[in-house]
Structure formats: C-alpha cells, structure tokens
Amino acid sequence: MLLCDIGNTHFHFWDNGKISHILPKSLHKNMFNQEIYYISVNAQHEKLLNKTFKTTYDLESIIHLPTQYKGLGVDRKAACLCVSDGVVVDVGSAITVDVMSGGKHQGGYILPGFNEFINAYARISPALQGHINFGLEPSALPNTTKDAIGYGVIKSTILTIQNTIGSKKAYFTGGDGKYLAKFFAQAIYDETLVFRGMRISIEQALQKRRKQQGIQEKQGQNKEQE
Amino acid sequence: MLLCDIGNTHFHFWDNGKISHILPKSLHKNMFNQEIYYISVNAQHEKLLNKTFKTTYDLESIIHLPTQYKGLGVDRKAACLCVSDGVVVDVGSAITVDVMSGGKHQGGYILPGFNEFINAYARISPALQGHINFGLEPSALPNTTKDAIGYGVIKSTILTIQNTIGSKKAYFTGGDGKYLAKFFAQAIYDETLVFRGMRISIEQALQKRRKQQGIQEKQGQNKEQE
CATH class of the missing domain: 3.30.420.40 (ATPase, nucleotide binding domain)
Incomplete structure (x- = not known):
C-alpha cells in the first residue's frame, strides 16, 4: 500500500513501511506506479499530486476523530488516532x-x-x-x-x-x-x-463496509425467505 | 533635553518627559529644532535621523554596562542601567x-x-x-x-x-x-x-568630565603655586 501525507513543505510517502520525504519540485510520475491514498493540508500541493499521478484517493472523509476543535488539520487527526x-x-x-x-x-x-x-x-x-x-x-x-x-x-x-x-x-x-x-x-x-492513523482509518472504513455488506446480504437472504 | 531611541520599526522620542513614537516615513525636519541625543540599533534609520536633523549626538560610546555579553544592543544596555x-x-x-x-x-x-x-x-x-x-x-x-x-x-x-x-x-x-x-x-x-538609562549615562559622563576638569584645574593651580 502506498500512502502520502501532503504537508506544507514536503510530500511524505509511506511505501509498505519505507518512508520518503519529497519536495514538490522533485515529485515525478515515474516515482510510483501504484494507487496513492493521501491526506493533505496544502491545496496547491494536493493539486500537484493529482496532476502527477493517475490514481489517487483522498482519505480525508474517512478520518474520524472525536473532537470539539473546528478546522483541525487532517494530519493532526490521523496522528491523534494512534x-x-x-x-x-x-x-x-x-x-x-x-x-x-x-x-x-x-x-x-x-x-x-x-x-x-x-x-x-x-x-x-x-x-x-x-x-x-x-x-x-x-x-x-x-x-x-x-x-x-x-x-x-x-x-x-x-x-x-x-x-x-x-x-x-x-x-x-x-x-x-x-x-x-x-x-x-x-x-x-x-x-x-500519521501513516498509522491513515491505516487505522482505512481499516475502520473497510470494517464498516463489510458490516454494511453483511447486513445487506442478510436482508437479501431474509427477503428471499419471505 | 531631546532624546531619541532608534529602533527597528519606530523612532522613539523623549522630549522633556513627553514620549512619541514616529515611523521612519513620518519623520520630518520641522518636528524638532533642538539638539538630539540618540542611540540606535538600526543603521538605516540612524542615517535617516542624521539626514533629517542638523545637530545629533550618538550616545553609544558613553553607555557603559558591566557585561560579558558580546554585541548587546545599546537600547538593552540603557534599559538595564536603570x-x-x-x-x-x-x-x-x-x-x-x-x-x-x-x-x-x-x-x-x-x-x-x-x-x-x-x-x-x-x-x-x-x-x-x-x-x-x-x-x-x-x-x-x-x-x-x-x-x-x-x-x-x-x-x-x-x-x-x-x-x-x-x-x-x-x-x-x-x-x-x-x-x-x-x-x-x-x-x-x-x-x-531606555530614556532613563540614556540620562543616567549622560549624567555619568558629565560627572566624569567635571571630575577631570576639577583635577586639571587643581593641577593648574598647583603649577601656578610652584
């Protein structure tokens, strides 16, 4: 799995445990050819990532941290999840x-x-x-x-x-x-x-989906039995 | 007496107890017509003061503070003297x-x-x-x-x-x-x-001069008596 934490200075990549820190000017499409799961606190750098690589997924919507804080950066949320x-x-x-x-x-x-x-x-x-x-x-x-x-x-x-x-x-x-x-x-x-927090969120999202699919399958079976 | 403490943003003036803070762009030759005794931590602003006003005296050489600190700003020295x-x-x-x-x-x-x-x-x-x-x-x-x-x-x-x-x-x-x-x-x-420190230094310098003049006068009298 390839994760990217887009910061204000660097792109931080986690490539199955191997971490690298890339400056925007050094980002190149040949660096990776997998799907990239990312979070970002910098709109400009996020655009650059999406322009450079074909398949990218923004994880922001699945990073859930119980907090009263308005506007908490998604990287802070991810780190706190650990x-x-x-x-x-x-x-x-x-x-x-x-x-x-x-x-x-x-x-x-x-x-x-x-x-x-x-x-x-x-x-x-x-x-x-x-x-x-x-x-x-x-x-x-x-x-x-x-x-x-x-x-x-x-x-x-x-x-x-x-x-x-x-x-x-x-x-x-x-x-x-x-x-x-x-x-x-x-x-x-x-x-x-931060990467561990991203993986926790992915795992939670997958579990939720499996659970929903389970319910749907069960509902489907119940319907068939009716 | 008119004192000026030249900082990195403002010129701070002390005009017989009345204090004013002037931005460089607002400095004007008609503001004061007395002699100005100043200290400065900003070479560019110091030049501007000397260009704007006819009679100015830099007090730096008479501000003495016992310290091991190398490069202590003259305004810090003056304040510490109090x-x-x-x-x-x-x-x-x-x-x-x-x-x-x-x-x-x-x-x-x-x-x-x-x-x-x-x-x-x-x-x-x-x-x-x-x-x-x-x-x-x-x-x-x-x-x-x-x-x-x-x-x-x-x-x-x-x-x-x-x-x-x-x-x-x-x-x-x-x-x-x-x-x-x-x-x-x-x-x-x-x-x-800072202004009190400047006045302490001026007083100390005057006292030192009076003492030296006293010694010189006494030496002169002694010579006449010989």
Missing part, C-alpha cells in the same frame, strides 16, 4: 501539539516550526540573522546574539510543550520530531504516526 | 529579556515581537493567516485555529519569560510591554526605561 491517552507533537513546518484523553481529542495548539521561527528574527533586523545551535537545551543565560536567538527558539518551544505534557506520555513525529523528543524524558518518537 | 537587581523585558519589534544582579548584566535572550511571531505562521500556510486575540492568558486548550495560534504566541512568550523571572522583580518597557506586563504579578511597566 494515541488514546497522551500528547501528540508533530514537528514539521509548524509544530502542532494535541492532547488526547480516553480516545477523545481535548484541544491543541500550534507553534512555528524551527525554520520559520528563526526566519522571524531575521525579518526584525539583519543583526538577528543567522543559524542557531541545535545542541543541548540551553541552561545558562546567553552571552552572544546567536545564543540569545537559539535560547529564544528552543527554550520557548520546550517550556511550552513541557507545560502541556506534564506527567503525561508524549508521542513525537515529523521531520524535527526526533531532535525535539530528546529534551523530554517521557517522549516516544514515531516517524510513522 | 535596574540593579531584576529582569528587564523590552517588548518591541523583538522581545529582549535581560537579567541584572548586583548592578551587573548576567546575560539575556531574544524572542520575536508579537508582529513577526504571528507573521511566521502565515508564512507556513495561508490556513494559519490571521489576527489573534490579545485578551487573557490562554488557560484552556484551544479548539479553533485562531486560538491555537494565539495560544502558541502568547503562552510560549509568557512561559519563557516567567521561567526567567521566577521570584525576581521584573521591569517591562516597549510598545507591547504594558500589555505583556499584565500577565506577571511582580511586573512594573515603565515606558521611560
């Missing part, structure tokens, strides 16, 4: 943090991904332009501009997510998820979280 | 957080100002574009995209600064300082912090 109790942190172009309890989504929030977070500084002043050290969690107060920016980005991200996690279990995914998970003792990193 | 022990938070285009202890600067860090922080979301995805509610501190987990962004911006800023302040006193300044100070029980808002 977690009954705990915090789901997807660290990509944006960092999304969602809380699950008893199989129900309790709400969540969004932080900028590291890339755009750092870019925000450069746009304030050329003096704040540059790369940051993604090393250890900053402990001492910075004494250089570079460290002052690194502290701002990393410390604020960690403190906010830590405030949400508390003593709960935390499941990290996404491109920078492995890096960020290091700072949390109770974190589990799972690159496949 | 505080012997405590945390100085300047909430402008950027949010700078600096810790003072025993009259010495202990280090500090930078967060994006609210404007560029919010812009970072819009650059990730058009779905994350929009204004946020600057109301109360977010307590419940968000259930809409708008609240999810507001939570990300406000909560991460508050948690990071709170982590630094702890039980220390905190002094807030800058355009959004009054708003942000509301979330901290131990916060004092002072719009004039």
